[in-house]
Amino acid sequence: MLDACAKRLVGRHNSEEPIRAVRYIFIDPDDAQRHLHEMWLRELEVWTFTTDGKEIRIDDTYDPSPTPPEWVRRLRAAEP
Numbered sequence: 001m002l003d004a005c006a007k008r009l010v011g012r013h014n015s016e017e018p019i020r021a022v023r024y025i026f027i028d029p030d031d032a033q034r035h036l037h038e039m040w041l042r043e044l045e046v047w048t049f050t051t052d053g054k055e056i057r058i059d060d061t062y063d064p065s066p067t068p069p070e071w072v073r074r075l076r077a078a079e080p
Contacts, residue, residue, distance in 0.1 A: 005042050021045055025055070036062055 004022045011019025023045040026032035032048035036058060039046050046059040068076075 001039065001042055001044060004044060023047055032058060037064060040064070 004024075008019050008022050011017065021043075024035070024039060025047045026035070027049065029048045029050075032046055036046050040059050040062050044059070045057060046062075047055055047057050049055055
């Protein structure tokens, strides 16, 4: 992933062959889900296949919701 991000960064300024995005395609949807968060953080596209063989992008709709730590949940529960 680091190499892909570096190539994209350098390639953005190449006027002859600009690189705007890097796409990773996973054959196994479960494998794509396992890598989704780390790739999303680095703005790398994540594509996989549905059961009927259709290619889909899954990073564009990914929205991780942070889980507050236990101490925050206790404070919220104690508030009136």
